[in-house]
Amino acid sequence: MELEAEFTSEPFRGESEPPAHAVEAMRAAGHAGLSTEFGPLGTTAKGDADALLDALPAIVRAALDGGATRLTLRIQQPGDNAGASSEPGSVLDRMVAEVEAELGSALAELDRAGKQRAVRLLEERGAFQLRKSVATVAESLGVTRFTVYNYLNREH
Structure with missing residues (x-):
């Protein structure tokens, strides 16, 4: 194996x-x-x-x-996309849409504090357990992956 x-x-x-x-x-x-x-x-x-x-x-x-x-x-195990559905991105897309609805704005339109809050909410919901989620969330926020990792590593 x-x-x-x-x-x-x-x-x-x-x-x-x-x-x-x-x-x-x-x-x-x-x-x-x-x-x-x-x-x-x-x-x-x-x-x-x-x-x-x-x-x-x-x-x-x-x-x-x-x-x-x-x-x-x-x-x-290689190829195991734990938590992912058969339609790529659909679980994460749904999580992002829920956070956008909760915050009342598209992620890219949020100010810095709003983006940090969005990342915390997505983390609480398990979004970052999904493969390639950081890159997808970074794109939605209009920031780099490095910025998303910085937000994740901030004290809450």
Whole structure:
């Protein structure tokens, strides 16, 4: 059986050069024989379930030794879109529409505080458990993914 681990280490530094903690975590996954895909805000590692599970302590240690203050990890079987319906985006689209109705405006038209509130409401409803939701929400808000992650990491 194959597994996929998606991990995000913080602090973020925008879309410039990746921080050492992210690079070191990706290297640890590669050293374990896992295939990796590095993104601006997260890394995906795929491979045999036993290899991936055995590599997790080294990945976590590498991120922390590299300066990470927080590490978020999600593990799933490849292709498993937990929480997604058969129609791509429909669950998230419905959540966004509900928040827009609740706030009385399209997300892109909200001021900064309104956008932060929208992100908190979407988080409370589980929107960010859906695959690629941050990119979709960022587009709806008219901001970058980095901004959405900053809103998610703010104290409530």
